[in-house]
Amino acid sequence: MPLLVLFGLAMLYIGWALSAPWRQRRRRERWAARPFPAAWRTVLRRRVPMFARLPPDLQLQLKRHMQVFLAEKAFIGCGGLRVTDEMRVVIAAQACLLLLNRAPDPFPTLRQILVYPGAFVVDRVRTEAGAVQREERQVLSGESWSQGQVVLSWQDTLAGAAIADDGRNVVIHEFAHQLDQEKGYASGAPYLDSARDYARWSRVLAAEYARLQQRGPGEPGLLSDYAATDPAEFFAVATEVFFEQGELLAQESPALYGELSRFYRVDPASWDGRRPVAPLAAPPAPGAGVF
CATH class of the missing domain: 1.10.472.150 (Glucose-regulated metallo-peptidase M90, N-terminal domain)
Structure with a gap:
């Protein structure tokens, strides 16, 4: 096969491969x-x-x-x-x-x-x-x-x-x-936008995780005892509560609610047409991060 033909085929393949994200985006739009x-x-x-x-x-x-x-x-x-x-x-x-x-x-x-x-x-x-x-x-x-x-x-x-x-x-x-x-x-820290976001996420979720672990077995709270298993389970359980009991989570743990709201880009506490929740509290002071 002539070298020029091989070169042309190679360029076509490269072009096809480079266009994959565009083709995927177009399929999803359709x-x-x-x-x-x-x-x-x-x-x-x-x-x-x-x-x-x-x-x-x-x-x-x-x-x-x-x-x-x-x-x-x-x-x-x-x-x-x-x-x-x-x-x-x-x-x-x-x-x-x-x-x-x-x-x-x-x-x-x-x-x-x-x-x-x-x-x-x-x-x-x-x-x-x-x-x-x-x-x-x-x-x-x-x-x-x-x-x-x-x-x-x-x-x-x-x-x-x-x-x-x-x-x-x-x-x-x-x-x-x-x-x-x-x-x-799984670590309890999904992909975030910046190093600053990771630092704040770690401070907030580590503090909430530690607070949950200090809670006695069976003691009432929005997050189940299973959330204290490890940071990955804490994030998953907190996500369940965020979407299904957003208003209660915003009241009980406003800093945690704020982090999840920033990550998921939604405000479930407002979905039922109730009064807006109180302003989010400032994140806790820096501590030992486990997320």
Whole structure:
């Protein structure tokens, strides 16, 4: 093959590769611009009461994000489950809450959502004192993997969607982990805009995390005891509460609410048309950051 032809083919390939982001953006724009199916609107009304709480502009945004999400992500039924459009829409609606007021780039490292009929069992190897390894079996409602997969229980997904203000939502929880894991591991600190943002995030969340760990077992509070497991779980649990009990979180932990509001670019405390929340308190003084 003549050298000139090889050079031309190489340049065509380079041009095609360099145009990949542009082509992806155009595809997403076309998906987002499609009419939202009437059957999907029915599912939102019946199964996702959180949708009705959103202001009209955010409802429109959510539907557009959902259309891109559903076009790009693969859903796989497990344990004999056949995935239906209703399942896909309910999961996408809750996951895409985390993408509001952002460019349509839905969870770039995520490839698949695995759905079980109910809670599923996983085997884990736990390292104890003295480097002793012990196998243990856990029953889970959801799990997020840094390799590009989220695993969900459909029963728990439905239950989490049905009550929009209890601060418990397995889809929001696991997709918060996905945002945290975009860098390859979960630490409780997702990608932020600047070093200054990271410093403030670390101060605020470390202080709130320490306060939670000092709370006695079973002592009442918005964040569950599970949030004290590690910084990654703290971020995921706090995200559930932020979206479902925003006004209460803003009152109880205004600095934490402020950080989550800046990161997620939404103000759930205002979604129910209540009076605006009090001004956000200043972040706590610098301390030992664990996020």
